[in-house]
Amino acid sequence: MKRLVINLDRSPDRLAHTTAEFSRIGLGFERVAAIDARDHPELMLQRQHPLYAVRRLSGSEIACLHSHRACWTIIAQDDAPYGAVFEDDMVFSAKAGALLADTSWIPADADVVKLETFFHTTVIQRERFSVGGGFSLFRLRKNHIGTGGYLLSRQMARALLEATADVNVAVDSLIFDPAFATSGGKTIYQLVPALCAQEQFVGNRLPSLVEPGREAEWVASGLAGGHRMPALARIRREARRAARQITDLCRLRRQIVVPLAPVEAND
Template identity: 45%
Template sequence: MKCMVINLDRSPDRLAHVTAEFAKIGVSFERVRAVDALHRLGLAETSPSLTPTEAACLMSHKVCWKIIADGDDAFGAIFEDDILLSDAAGPMLSDCGWVPADADIIKLETYLRKTVIGMRRNFVDRAFSVARLYSFHIGTAGYILSKQAARDLIVRDLDAPADHVVFDPSLPTSSSKTIYQILPALCVQSDIVLEKSVAFTSLLGEERLVKSVANSSPKRKPTEKLAVETRRIGRQIFNICRLRHQKTISFGVMSTKRKRRLLDSLHKSTCRPSAEGSYPQP
């Protein structure tokens, strides 16, 4: 199974970081060359509903999807260059024999937020299991995509952020797929678990924060709050009846010694441009 990492030419520090991450688990990857979205002034016009960074990120992943669709392997793995990998990720990325036969997509990442998964878990390794993913789980920093799913995605007219396209069940691109979540997660973005002073910053996250503030709704009235709470309880009952539950997906194992080395190396890094504001050259 081919592993791909999207990386900007102007981000050698990120490339060095992700190269070290993969080296520690004994897995090779293919670097997908990226082009800086800041140099593509007309990018926003191609997708009016997306920010320039969201449009660039979507195009990045779409190029990776095409590589999988045109390749010989049944599955391919796509990563962004600011991830931290579990110490136990090596065997899971070296071979795809553990992937469920009906899987279209497997989310390898966690955003450490609650999401809805199936109560039934299938153990695929001594340390890992998979469960069906039934709700939106933000992020596309690490996931496995089947050849057939990739072929389907590249022919669609897309106008949503990459993680919504892949993992938002309200969209047909996701609702039509059989999606699994690996537990615990094989990877996590560095800014989710590390101090902001040493983590790689996410331009996409910053843009989304600005966008959410601009689109935020006024304070809800008491009756509206009651309606929201009623719907929340209704969803919980629905999920239980369908053998689903809410769960925060934990991140996999990382030794204390490795954490210390990682923090030391990131402290030495001073240049941290975002790879999400880019997309690979077709």
Template identity: 45%
Template structure:
């Protein structure tokens, strides 16, 4: 299976690290030069951005560049000859299971369009699982939001369909792909591998600073009571797959599971 790595021309340190990371497992990748949103003019940014904002904040240049970089990879895959290919961002760590899973595509379910192979450590809803032979991993339908695009496998046919949703940019690419709030999610058969075989770590996000700046402009800091409530909610969410009556009922009455996808380096 071909692996495509998104990498900015200025991020030579990340490219060197990915050479080491893939090399230690005997894997290779094709570098795809990322689109640097910070180098685009305002006219170029406006030309690709939807007139109606659908996200909580305006799309910063780095976010737009990330979206266009993934779109670039999908265009390559859609025009290629391989049935499946993997896409990675350049700040990931791979698990030992990655070598087996990325070496061939025989294990991939016939109806799979998109397979998320990383974890964001959030609690997610999965369908009935199946073991991937020769590995410690399973796959299951992804039935809830699970953000980030550090690593995923996509079919050639799905790449063609996904590009139809990417003509204009109104939300980050990970929301578009892995958030049921947006229409691409329901149009694809999306699976999740667990434990995940990659995770973003070791590098500071190049677009998170832009997000934080814009969020400060568009959101008011909550009051002290609001901060207390927020921390209580966060604590509950971290264990909600165990404590929530609704989620417990799901576990008892169906083969669906709420769980936190782990990662084993």
């Protein structure tokens, strides 16, 4: 299985971080040159998904999508049934090497396995599949943002390439948000505890390169800050939230903030 790492040519510090992380877990990787929004303004002219009619995607978000597309192309053309994609700011669990060196633990029906945590609340199926080493897989039932680390089947890579052939979309929404057909009809697992997380959550030395552009688009759209939600709207929102929680309970689902497996080895 290929382990692909997206890295901008102008970010040698992040490449050095990634090299050290993979060395620490005893594995190699293949660098994939990231698409730089500064060099490809034409990508902004490509149509955007209707969900982004109000808050347009930033140049960095669009470049991020096309960087992941470069990885999907490699996986789609490879002989291996799965490939792993990482962004260059990930911190790995001490036990990551064993799982990333093997694919026998991946369920045969898996289209995607999310390896990272963004430390946001999400929803998983209660049914648990142990994969050894203290890790388990659960079906992911709600959007869990972030595409810093995931496994992708060859068939899923081809489907994602087709879905983004002429439209721009936030890459994490495309893969993990059930509102998109590319996610809603697929079998997506969450690894618990997570195998990796962005360094900004662990050491705060490598800030997100996408977030500033995203925030700027929120401000430009007039959605940043915003106004206080009317009382009736807040009541309706809470009622919908309670209804979703009851539905999840009936469907044997549970909310979770996915933890990160220990980064340091425990002797």
